[in-house]
Amino acid sequence: MSFRFFRLLLAGSTCGLAQMCPAQEPSPTVASVSDALDKALLPILEQRCMDCHDDEMKKGDVSLESLRQPGLNRHNVRLWDKVREQVRSGTMPPKNKTPLEAGQKQAVLDWIKANELAIKASPASDPGHRKVRRLNREEYSNTLRDLLGISSRPGDKFPADGAGGEGFANNADTLTFSTLLMEKFMGGANDAIAEVWSKPELRGRLMAPVTSDKLPAEVGAELALRPFLLKAYRRPPTEAELKEVIKIFTAALQRGENWDNAMKVAFKAILLSPKFLLIEEEDRPGVKEPWKVNHYEVASRLSFFLWVSTPDDALLKLAAEQKLQDPAVLAAETKRMLADPKALAFTKNFAGQWLHFEQLFNAVDPDRRKFKDFNDTLRQAMYDEVFTFCDAVLRHNGRVLDLLDSDYTFVNEPLAKLYDIPGIQGKEMRQVKFTDNKRGGLTGMGAILAVTALPQRTSPVLRGKWVLEQLLSAPPPPPPPNVGELPEDDRSIKGELTFRQRLEQHRAKPVCAGCHARMDPLGFGLENFDAIGKWRNDENGKPLDASGLMPDGTAFAGPAEMRKVLMLEKDMFVRTLCSRLLGYALNRGLEVNDQPTLLRLEETLKQADYRSESLIIAVVQSFPFLHRR
Template identity: 30%
Template sequence: MKPIRKNWVRSGLAFSGLVVALLSVSNSIPPISQKAVAQDQFNAADMQRVVNQYCLACHNDALATSGLSLQTVDFTRIANHAETLEKVVKKLRAHMMPPAGMPRPDFDSYRIMAEWLENELDDAWTANPNPGRVTPVHRMNRYEYNNSINELLGLDVDVMEMLPGDPTADGSFDNIASALPFSTAHMERYMSVARQVTRLATGLPPLSPIVSTYEIPLYMSQDWRQTEDMPFGSRGGISVTHNFPVDGEYTVKIDLETNYQDYIKGLGWAQILDLRLDGRLLERFTIGGDAPGTPTPLSFSGTGEPGSVDWEQYMLYQATEGLEITVPVTAGPHSITASYVRQQVIEEEIPQPRQGGRLPANSEAYLTYQKVHSIEVGGPYTNNASFGESPSRQLIFSCYPEQLTEEAACAEEIVSRMARRAYRRAITDADTDLLVEFFNRGREQGGSFDAGIQFALEFILSDPDFLIRSYQAPENLAAGEIFELNDLELASRLSFFLWSSAPDEELLELAEAGNLSNSQVYEQQAHRMLDDERGVNALVEDFAAQWLNLRRLEEVNINTVLFPQYDVSLMEAFETETEMFVGETLKNDASVIELLNADYTFVNERLAQHYGVEDVYGSRFRKAALPNTTQRGGILAHGALLTVTSYPGRTSPVLRGKWLLDNLLGTPPPPPPPNVPILPEAEAGEIPASIRERLAQHREDPVCASCHVVIDPLGFALENFDVIGAWREFDEAGNPVDPNGNYPGGIEFAGFSDLRDWMMDRPDRFAHTLTEKLMTYALGRRVEYYDQPIIREIVRNSAEQNYRWSSIVLGIVSSPAFKSSMGPVQVAENEKNNDETETIASTTRL
């Protein structure tokens, strides 16, 4: 056993008499693993002795380093100090305290102390449960609103860009109730969106023709077949699903990409562009080369010169003037595809005679592949008298009056049924009367039964009863009393967690009948919803995308001079890989630990080349075995995660290590102190120092060292991955990569595979972090100290099922934190600092 260090150097601090006394006896106390090896032998007196020995030198009443004093903590009364001690547990589990250079307990002592504290805290919670308080008013975020209107109206539209953005609370998730305002601006946007989507759903034409533009990101490669929606033998282009509100005539226009001079690219040779509706060829265009309309001087034998009026007009706009058609389309969603016919080019490698005439100065842009910039759909410009039978109309109009006398009854049936689904509860007579009044007003203004229904639906989708999930405490509830959510509230909470949408008919019927109170029925519904495609999609697109920072990919401005292989196509491939990978584990109800060590991933040809995976061709993503699991395997080696934790021109062990601690290990470091100097850069003419050497200089500051001793080894282990996740042996400056790291507790990493193996040896730690993140998302509030006993119980039970996704999800939805709430007074006291920004630095330095 390694002896505890006896030298304690600390400059610039004046210690109190208490601290001096503690230091004088610290070396005479043996490690606790010598005194009490068995967990059941450890007690409050032992814990107090350890705190006296290792913690009170800084965390006493006189110094209260980082705002924390442990001097008055009574370890025989754990419940009185639960908030502080839960943070101490996190520091113990991460071996983050005492700071570097200070005496530390031996390795086993950390485990014994953490387990004892956890057991005592769990017992204290059981004796006095605190499930927290459900936020009584919880507005839908954009993603939830979008899903809900599509489910309710039978549409397939994306209205998220039409709504104000949703802030994230503490950088976590955008569904945290306390961070979702409900302002006048929100109400105005909701009303505008409601008007548009209800006219679309009911088949009413827009108040004026609408032009929708779908753009391709500027730097996306269009050299290959873009998606599975594209025809075989095609390249580039775009495929979109557009909702046509009514039967009628619409225009479809294609715009091509230009260079910095606004010249259309690729006009030096003839290229063929197909336009299709639902796979049916509408028009085939030939653009460039000797296509009709091409000015004669563009051929090599011509006499004209680039810069002439004809040439300029052609290059700027005339080449695309004819890329527009008018087509009759029936109501409902239809796919529109514009793609080029792929033309194989084989280089002859035979010298060619010099051609006469001139080519434009920017000949590379002139002779390159053409690219589609956007596709524009406008209309309707004429519409049939019939509204058509779109899926949304079939869903909404469960009846249709044949004569005027039938309208009132039919309207009441439709609006009551739609409102019940929208409001997620039974409809009262007052609700019905109000909705019928709106129907009558719309009927009068619009002159038709359909217009009346549209107006009533517009009101429903702007009603706070639709936009807000509200939870009501029972009347005469005693202060601090715990109560169960009713079945309808539980149905909404379950549905918005697993589907990010309102309850479907089956769940709503069970809730109305009071059957969700039956635990067997409740668990069956949770399983059904998790197995449903909507459950997988929502947890991947909303939860995982935020937990794994996929939404930040577009914000990362990679230096493409240093990394020319990075473009929009590769960025989107990164995102798709991680989404499909997480989705696969969810669909198969696999162990969440598979996220760390899977020997497969999902790639298309572009990403396979980037990763060195052979025999993958085409744009379609498919599951592929990894050829070398010492260099790939699990989310640690995903390009998306490695890119969002890098700087534009170099990797960052600090960003990567911090990200791992926060998102996978559950022990985020405190924010850096103010005025921390940036890493030193090389002077002109000097050989740049490696990132390891520069961080070593940074760690010479003891204030920085206490955190970097934990952060840096994790980041160094990933240094074999460059800025965009490619494997490398040398860094950006040409220095050999050194992926070795020494983690507190005598743990050594020799690179990526060692780090992954170390995490695999501690599956409960990763499972605890994932459960904590998922519970935050499920509850729509920040996880607090009093939630930790619940999380530990979920993780322990999940371990018996090999940490399967379903065991964690079922544990969360069956927990007191999800199904119940506490009266406001006591919770207000427990959460008095709930709205303050919390930092671990200010509360824990053991």
């Protein structure tokens, strides 16, 4: 948006911002947009918003206090996303307050647009802080698989990793050490080496550099350990590090171990080394400007992003040749890695944790007497559907808007039976095109519908909350205390009331109305699906109402029309996807300094017709992915 267009948008508003915007200026700058905030919007915010949204009150977990002082927080697009959502939908100011005048409302929305343009045009200058972190349980198991060739998964026995930042288990802030975890790592190393030594082909692969049993003991040990250290440490070992491991090997020999057992001790020591268990990058004390990470560090960032595992020989070779900072090479490697089956781990960990469909195995337990179709075979089919669908979109250059709405999915015989799709036989998942508009995208999938339901009934609240949080990054605040509970079983509601009517009585309470006005319509639109995702036209014999009315007045009825409402919010969905993907790639929560990168990722995705490959390559080539401070 040019400043001239910005001025025209604000013509007739009460803010007077138009007079500040010369028509000749090609685009807004961060400084000019900040000036506009001071002169135009801050008075509106002070008069209408600060009473409830300063640091002391912070209603809805939103504080606008930082806007009173110049600085980066004035341009926090996530904060302004919350403001825009509330102002545009009319939920703020609340119903018991005087609404914003039309000019004031338009001024706020237009300032937010200009702010985003200014941020997108500004250079990325701070890659954010990259912390040392340990391997999480998935990375540990996958790395041992690729290092040693074992099929077991020692990490599955470890305590669950926490989720931080953008909601992922690879976040450095949550990957701490404990005594219990060190015991698990010791047990994991013992079990992994024992599995290798029990299989001659695996042991032979590990010892492949040693071509003769007539070599001096330490010479043979060095031949096997040096290449293994390169792979285990994800960089060439220093001579001091090699000598340290040889010293452990020699000590084992001196204790009376034979060469073979002494090598087992040395390999275990490597697997327990902080240099293996920790992902650590070179620091440059005293250097103030950000620097490019070295090529081996790029290799690790790439492999743990797309494979949830250690770099392979091809990546390490490119690192040795100093080629992993070339944008063309990065693009080619990204395509190669996405095509590799190891990238299934990317779908599992990124999509599964973002969309919460991994909870299908640990948090979903429908009442089997009421939902007789549900069993573990169907549970697995539900998981396979959403996994295969997300994998097709993310790894095979699909169109990411298909996650909101699509005319196809993937089913096998048990799932096709639940969905009333004829002609499907066998356990294999295959792509099918819908012949009606009942289903489409994530919100029509059994896995998502079951994860957002209760054991004995649907939950419009949980389903609406899931859409707001996972697809639109517009989570409602936590519920206030003592708001009452709804029946656990919709069959227990007395009289002629439907469950929806009972819920509407609950949400009519003033303390509940604000949040439910945003959540419930989205959940109501999915009421044609029961608690396991089967289509229904009534609720326990009572008429089913699947209509919804959004706070901005948009009305719809049923899943198909609800998906059209979601497609109108595709910009919010794109921001959600890009922010989650960038946070996952960087192993941390996003910061204000990441916003230029975030907004350019959004633009890249839109210009690529919403195809995923360009977005993933853009993340890999981005400033914070390739730099540190």
